[in-house]
Amino acid sequence: MESMISRRDFLQATAAASAIVAASGLGPLGRVAAQQKLTQADILKFDPLGTVTLLHVTDIHAQLVPLYFREPSINLGVGDVKAQPPHLTDQAFRSYYRIANGSADAHALTADDFTSLARTYGRMGGLDRVATLVAAVRAERGADKVLLLDGGDTWQGSWSALQTKGQDMVDVMSALKTDAMTAHWEFTLGAERVKEIADKAPFAFLAQNVRDSEWQEPVFEARKMFERGGAKIAVIGQALPRTAVANPRWMFPKWEFGIREDEMQKQVDQSRAEGADVVVLLSHNGFDVDRKLATRVKGIDVILTSHTHDALPELVKVGNTVLAASGSHGKFVSRLDLAVKDKRVTDIRFKLMPVFSDAIAPDPAMKALVEKIRAPYAAELATVIGRTDSLLFRRGNFNGTFDDLICDAMLTQRDAEISLSPGFRWGGTLLPGDAITWEAITNATAMTYPACYRQQMTGEQLKLILEDVADNIFHPDPYFQGGGDMVRVGGMGYAIDVSKPAGDRISNLTHLKTGQPIDAKKSYVVAGWASINEGTQGPPIWDVLRSHVSAQKTIQLKENAAVRVSGT
Amino acid sequence: MHVVSSEYSRRDALRLAGFASLAVIVAAGRADATPDEVASAIAKLYGEKKFGSGKIKLDVPEIAENGLVVPINVEVESPMTDADYVKAVHVFAEGNPLPNVVSYKFTPACGKAFAATRMRLAQTQDIICIAEMSNGSLYMTKSQVKVTIGGCGG
Numbered sequence: 001m002e003s004m005i006s007r008r009d010f011l012q013a014t015a016a017a018s019a020i021v022a023a024s025g026l027g028p029l030g031r032v033a034a035q036q037k038l039t040q041a042d043i044l045k046f047d048p049l050g051t052v053t054l055l056h057v058t059d060i061h062a063q064l065v066p067l068y069f070r071e072p073s074i075n076l077g078v079g080d081v082k083a084q085p086p087h088l089t090d091q092a093f094r095s096y097y098r099i100a101n102g103s104a105d106a107h108a109l110t111a112d113d114f115t116s117l118a119r120t121y122g123r124m125g126g127l128d129r130v131a132t133l134v135a136a137v138r139a140e141r142g143a144d145k146v147l148l149l150d151g152g153d154t155w156q157g158s159w160s161a162l163q164t165k166g167q168d169m170v171d172v173m174s175a176l177k178t179d180a181m182t183a184h185w186e187f188t189l190g191a192e193r194v195k196e197i198a199d200k201a202p203f204a205f206l207a208q209n210v211r212d213s214e215w216q217e218p219v220f221e222a223r224k225m226f227e228r229g230g231a232k233i234a235v236i237g238q239a240l241p242r243t244a245v246a247n248p249r250w251m252f253p254k255w256e257f258g259i260r261e262d263e264m265q266k267q268v269d270q271s272r273a274e275g276a277d278v279v280v281l282l283s284h285n286g287f288d289v290d291r292k293l294a295t296r297v298k299g300i301d302v303i304l305t306s307h308t309h310d311a312l313p314e315l316v317k318v319g320n321t322v323l324a325a326s327g328s329h330g331k332f333v334s335r336l337d338l339a340v341k342d343k344r345v346t347d348i349r350f351k352l353m354p355v356f357s358d359a360i361a362p363d364p365a366m367k368a369l370v371e372k373i374r375a376p377y378a379a380e381l382a383t384v385i386g387r388t389d390s391l392l393f394r395r396g397n398f399n400g401t402f403d404d405l406i407c408d409a410m411l412t413q414r415d416a417e418i419s420l421s422p423g424f425r426w427g428g429t430l431l432p433g434d435a436i437t438w439e440a441i442t443n444a445t446a447m448t449y450p451a452c453y454r455q456q457m458t459g460e461q462l463k464l465i466l467e468d469v470a471d472n473i474f475h476p477d478p479y480f481q482g483g484g485d486m487v488r489v490g491g492m493g494y495a496i497d498v499s500k501p502a503g504d505r506i507s508n509l510t511h512l513k514t515g516q517p518i519d520a521k522k523s524y525v526v527a528g529w530a531s532i533n534e535g536t537q538g539p540p541i542w543d544v545l546r547s548h549v550s551a552q553k554t555i556q557l558k559e560n561a562a563v564r565v566s567g568t
Numbered sequence: 569m570h571v572v573s574s575e576y577s578r579r580d581a582l583r584l585a586g587f588a589s590l591a592v593i594v595a596a597g598r599a600d601a602t603p604d605e606v607a608s609a610i611a612k613l614y615g616e617k618k619f620g621s622g623k624i625k626l627d628v629p630e631i632a633e634n635g636l637v638v639p640i641n642v643e644v645e646s647p648m649t650d651a652d653y654v655k656a657v658h659v660f661a662e663g664n665p666l667p668n669v670v671s672y673k674f675t676p677a678c679g680k681a682f683a684a685t686r687m688r689l690a691q692t693q694d695i696i697c698i699a700e701m702s703n704g705s706l707y708m709t710k711s712q713v714k715v716t717i718g719g720c721g722g
Contacts, residue, residue, distance in 0.1 A: 244633035245718040256639075258629050422719060468717050479630045480714050502692070532719040 037121065038104050040360045044136050049349040050339030051229030052278065053141050055134060058151025058306035059328035061185075061426040062161035062169050064370045066123035066357035067443070068429040069329045071311065072395035072485075073111040076498055076568055077288070079476030086287050086310035086325055097313050108331060108354040109311055115391055115431055121356060125330030127172050128362035128370055129355050133333050134176060135363060145229035150178050150203070151306030151326070152239070152284045156185035157426045159442035160377050165189055168373045170197055175369055180204040180224055184240035184247075184284045184307060185426075188448045191252040195219075206237020206282060208267050209260040219255055222267050231278055231340040234271030236264070236300075238283040240307055242482045248449050250534040259289070259479060261296055268299040277340045280304065287325055288478035294318035301345045302336060307483060309395070309425045315350045322348055328426070331355055381439035386549040390557040392430040394444065397473065398486045398496070398563045402427060402444050405555060406541065407490025409548030410527040414454045414538075417513065418462065418492045420528035423469070423485030436549050441542050445529075450540035452529045459518040462526070463506055466494060471502040489562065492518060499567030512562060601667040606660050606696065609667065619698070619708035624657075626697045628711050635715045637686040644681040644699045644707070648674070654681035656700040663693030691715050 077087030088096050090112040099105040107117035108124065138146050150173060155166030166189050173181070180203055186194055198205035198220060208222035223236040240246065241259045264281075271279050281300050283290050286307040294303060295318055303323045311327030315336075326334040332352050339347040374381070394400040403421045410419035427444035430436065457465075465487065472482030486496075495508040509518035518524070529541040549555065627641040644654045657672045664687075672683045681699070692714045699707040 242631060245631055245716055247719075249634065256633055258633070262627075465717065471714070472716060475714075477630075480712075482631065482716060482718070530719065 036104075038354070038356055038359050040132070040136075043353050043356065043359060044133065044140075046137075046335060046337070046351055047349065048141065049337035049347060051145055052231050052233065052338040052340060053137060053146045053228075054280065054302065054304070054334075054336040054338065055137060055146060055148045056151065056304045056324060056326045056334040056336070057130060057148075057330070057332075058304070058326050059153040059309050059426070060125075060127075060150075060169070060330045061153055061157030061328065062155060062166075062446075063125055063158060063329045063428070063443070064127050064160070064168065064172065064374060066126035066129065066355075067329060068114075068118050068123055068431060069125070069331055070114045070391070070393040070395060070429040071109060071111050072397070074397045074565075075310075075395075076397055076474070078474045078498060081288055081291065081478075082568075085312055085316060086308065099313070104354065104356065105313065108356075109313065111393075111395075114393070114429070118429075118431055122358040124357055125355050126357045126362065126370075127176070127330060128367040129357050129360040130330055130333055131176055131363035131366035132360050133353055133355065137335060141229075147179050147226055147228050147233060147235070147280075148177060149235065149280070149282050149304055150181035151282060151304055152181055152183040153185045153306065153328075153426070154181065154183075155197075156188060156447060157443065159381060159439065159446050160374055162442070162446040162448070163377065164373075165193055166197065170201060171373065172366070172369060174202050175366060178203040179226060180206050180235050180237065180282060182206050182237035182239050182282050182284050184243055185447075187239070187243050187252050187255075188247050189251075190448070191255060194252070204235075204237075206235065207239040208236055208263060209241060209257055210239055211256045213254050213256045216256075222263075223271060225271070225274060225276065229340075231338075232274075232276050233278040233280060234268075234274070234276035235280045235282050236267045236271065238264070238281060238285055240284045240286075240483065241289070246482055246484065246532075248532040248534065251448070259285070259293070261293065264293070264297050265299075268297060272299060275343075277343050278302070278338060278345055286478070286481070286483055287323070288481065290323055291316065291318055292478050294321040294323065302338075302348070304334070311352060313352045315348065322350075324350065324352075326352065329428070381437060381442075383438045384435045385438060385441060385546055386436045386553050386555060388430050388434055388436055388555040389432055390555055391432055392434075392436075392440075392555070392557075394427045394429070395425055396485065397423075398565060399488060399560045400485075401557050401560070402429075403488035404490070404557050404560050405548075406444070406529075406545055407488055408557075409545045410452060410529070410541075411490050412551075413544045413547050414452060414527035415525070416454060416491070416527035417511070417524045418457075418526045419490035420465070420526060421488040421490070422528075422530045423473075423487055424530075425485060436555065438546070441545050441549065445540075445542045445545060447530065449530055449532070449536070450542065451531065451536040452527060452538040452541045452544045453531055453536050454525065454527045454538060456523040457526045458521060458523050459509060460520040462492065462518060462524070463509055463520070466496075466506045466509075467503055470496060470498070470505045474498045474505065475502065486563075493562035493564070495564040495566070497567035498565065505567075508564070510562075600663050600665055600690070603662045603694065606662045606667045610660070610696070610698070614698075614706060617706055619706045621707065621709065623707045624697050624699050624709045626695065626709050626711050628695050628713050630712070631714045631716060632689055635689050638689050638713060639684070639686050640695065641684045642672075642682070642697055646681050646701070648676050648678060648680055650676050651702075653678075653702045654699055655702050657681065657683060658698045658700075659687075660696040660698070661687060661689060661693055662696065663691050664689065689713055689715050
């Protein structure tokens with residue numbers, strides 16, 4: 001059997017190769033020594049600028065209450081963006097942004113000391129805490145100067161969002177007085193439901209790149225002009241261009257997406273013609289796609305990025321456009337103050353505000369609303385199914401321990417030789433010793449196409465799948481990427497060279513149980529979930545996971561040594 | 569405008585659950601064209617003539633949302649007068665069994681050389697577009713369209 005180098009070995013090799021200088025500087029939160037907890041005032045501290053403030057939240061994934069969420073320790077960039085932000089992790093990230101080891105920022109933004117820092121700094125997020133920050137900024141600036149924008153992936157990711165078809169999040173985001181949003185996972189509620197909400201919501205639902213497939217007519221408003229602080233601000237929405245590829249198209253069969261650069265340029269030009277002082281793109285393209293788009297579409301001042309869940313403590317500048325990356329799961333609120341003079345942005349000041357739930361007093365009205373929304377499910381969500389001795393997390397290009405658990409569950413509960421779990425980036429983190437509640441299980445699985453299928457696939461088919469998904473992540477041109485992380489595999493190991501072209505990246509497929517190479521012609525029993533095809537048969541994945549955790553009682557995962565990575 | 573459309577039908581692969589869709593395509597073992605075959609077919613049509621670049625705007629998606637109906641828009645820059653117009657536009661899909669997907673013929677009366685259609689693509693491949701001008705000059709451009717099994721995004 002080909003020996004498989006573990007993820008840990010890979011990390012050590014990478015760290016050694018890049019000769020990282022130990023971080024000793026202070027983080028962008030500044031003046032806060034390592035291991036010293038932040039206060040609400042520290043988090044809000046901001047030297048105001050100009051007359052316009054943009055607040056950005058994104059990829060909340062329906063997380064109403066504080067949670068742990070571990071950032072990735074592997075997030076590879078390819079082509080021009082190799083080792084560029086946001087493709088930095090752990091020590092490399094802290095060195096780049098001068099973040100002290102062990103600091104609050106280190107906990108919020110990096111992964112390598114997650115368990116101990118989580119115990120020091122506590123959970124992050126919670127919409128009642130977000131509401132406190134938003135209210136404080138509105139009070140400081142005056143509400144007439146502040147625009148609150150939501151990048152989408154808001155209505156999916158929890159049991160209550162699934163049960164209410166997103167209504168819980170719509171109510172909360174309405175109470176937060178969100179001005180506009182765009183979307184991705186929202187579409188998995190189905191076309192009719194999305195339209196119903198978009199037509200009624202008090203906020204604008206913006207997406208310039210969604211068209212009716214028959215007549216190519218816009219399905220949603222493309223943009224909206226706001227007036228804040230005496231300036232006219234055009235906000236253009238961009239839904240995930242790959243929604244119809246990444247998610248089940250049969251749920252919105254008459255809608256087409258795509259990047260639609262030419263139409264984007266027209267939206268920008270029309271905004272300027274209508275007198276916009278500031279043009280903001282509220283985008284769900286993902287960071288690398290937005291970075292490329294900024295070089296090709298002229299006249300955008302600010303791109304508020306999302307989808308790829310990156311959290312960056314500084315803006316990234318591309319020509320005359322700045323990009324902000326505001327993280328996910330309610331962990332951060334971005335604030336951008338803009339000075340506007342003679343119909344142009346003359347200066348921008350930025351802060352990625354970390355939502356440390358222990359430091360921020362919950363907004364009483366939002367706390368009450370969240371409790372009311374969760375009340376019908378509270379007992380069910382709190383049900384303890386088992387416990388974990390291992391840190392359970394999602395993010396990482398190739399593995400996450402939560403997916404290792406889901407893959408194990410499919411192997412045992414569905415009596416499969418190999419299991420496949422999609423590379424979703426959403427879902428909370430559990431610390432060693434934590435209870436695995438129904439809430440924890442559904443935070444990692446709640447979505448509208450959960451069937452866990454079981455079927456035969458040949459070795460050749462398995463390789464094709466891995467190659468296809470790998471090209472969606474490691475295609476050197478971000479416009480050809482589909483998003484997500486690598487499909488997670490149970491029962492099978494493989495090697496991947498991310499620098500190779502499509503079709504040549506994957507090798508050494510190994511059936512872990514026997515240690516034998518995967519035979520291209522042989523059929524294997526494969527279980528998986530989240531198929532995008534209509535009519536997929538099988539029990540919902542949360543029931544499969546529940547049965548497995550219930551039977552195991554305590555989860556102890558071995559180091560996943562099944563993926564060997566090269567070409568980084 | 570005269571349209572010649574190929575009758576190629578993609579295997580009905582998307583019916584199977586999960587990741588099985590690509591698998592069926594492979595198992596079916598089609599006789600797809602190869603890029604070399606398409607290149608030699610083009611060489612046979614135009615011999616040693618040189619192709620210019622520019623003039624053609626070929627608008628195809630980077631990633632097909634539905635391989636059964638991939639939208640394609642072609643526009644060729646031309647005054648479209650009796651003295652100077654686009655005579656024909658040919659679209660080739662390098663990986664399709666019948667690679668000459670569609671040909672459009674134009675006259676100055678068309679006003680502009682623009683055409684839009686949808687084509688079936690079973691796999692990732694280059695789309696090649698050739699424009700024949702009234703003075704005999706030729707232009708060529710190509711764009712890749714990726715056909716993926718999808719899923720796993722998010």
